[in-house]
Amino acid sequence: MTTHKGLLIILDGLGDRGIPSFGGKTPLEVAETPNMDSLASAGQCGLIDPLFPGMPVGTHTGFCPLFGLSQQQAVELARGPVEASGVGLSSSDQALYFRCNFATIERKGKRFKILDRRAGRINQGTGALASDIGQVDLGEGITASLHPATQHRVVLQLEGIGLSNDIGNTDPGNDYRNKGLLTCQANTPGDAAAEKTARCINRLIEIVYEKLDQHPLNQRRREHGLVPANGIICRSPGKLPKIKSLLRHLKIDAGVISGERTVLGFGKLLGYRLYENPRFTGAKDTDLQAKVESARSALKENDLVYLHIKATDIASHDMDPMSKREILSKFDDAIAPLINDELVIGITADHSTDSNTGRHTGDPVPSLIFNPCGRVDSCTSFSESACTMGGLGRINSLGFLITFLDQMNRLENFRPKDGAYLF
Ligand SMILES: [Zn+2]
Structure with missing residues (x-):
């Protein structure tokens, strides 16, 4: 079976709540995002719960399932050793x-x-x-x-x-x-x-x-x-835990592009390749073009590449929905060179962050998977409201990762006992 490479984009704190000055719409709903809308149109959308429906989580917990750790590991892993x-x-x-x-x-x-x-x-x-x-x-x-x-x-x-x-x-x-x-x-x-x-x-x-x-x-x-x-x-x-992720078990090579030490530290802990650059600041001034360029080269040497953008979450914590909208539009513009007919692309987040209060919420995260050879649902745009109608339905982040790996045709050798990595 032909396998596909995968690019999993994690827009930190992507999901939001209605903003009064946006007429009750979220930053993602009002942002100009033609590229993400076209991925949604040609793929499947859904609402993703990081761990359990309604449960707010921190960044490192939200990353656990996306990085291929079980729910048990997600609730047990302390942030100190990750940092x-x-x-x-x-x-x-x-x-x-x-x-x-x-x-x-x-x-x-x-x-x-x-x-x-x-x-x-x-x-x-x-x-x-x-x-x-x-x-x-x-x-x-x-x-x-x-x-x-x-x-x-x-x-x-x-x-x-x-x-x-x-x-x-x-x-x-x-x-x-x-x-x-x-x-x-x-x-x-x-x-x-x-x-x-x-x-x-x-x-x-x-x-x-x-x-x-x-x-x-x-x-x-x-x-x-x-x-x-x-x-x-x-x-x-x-203490620094001895953990092994589902990706390592499946012999999937992963790379992590991020400007944030927590995420990089976590990737290192799991044995993933790290792509760092002083221009990846983990803040609003991060160089999106340089990150996209890094993703293109990382895809040559990895099966799966995580592209993490922290600025969306920072804008929400600063209670600055205008800035979140602007970052989303700029990011959408930057990813155009990554879209092609061979790459499976996923967009999700580690959790939702409410720009009204600056806090993480338990709201599910708008997410999509574009597989050039996969199913297409009826969503035509990428947003919290559009994703409620999507074909992925409402699943948790680990289910999202498994679905994503399946779209890459990387689960052929997955055995029932491998399910131990999921719980
Ligand atoms: Zn986060």
């Missing part, structure tokens, strides 16, 4: 990895107030701050080190014997003004490993503050009217 892989940390059996923010904090008695959860979205000097903190001895045989990721984000590596990830986050979320920085605690009182880990985190928060509050870089930031990066907020701890 650790993104910054190049390799597996150490005894290490625990946390996803952290540099933040601006202020001492208030024995606790800390949070003034800015992202330290003014600091994007310069975090490498120097992390390396000046260095390897911290937290006692009890545990050491800590910080490894900068994108902007204010940083990965914390805790190393030593007897650590546990069964602890609470120190992140109070959006209620940070009232709650302040949370003290780390074991989820189950009396759990010796979790209590030890929590003690180490609380010690580290103090040490980081002592080392950074008067750091020359922070003094310069204050002089320039910027908030200091003098604290860390820790969440999503986990």
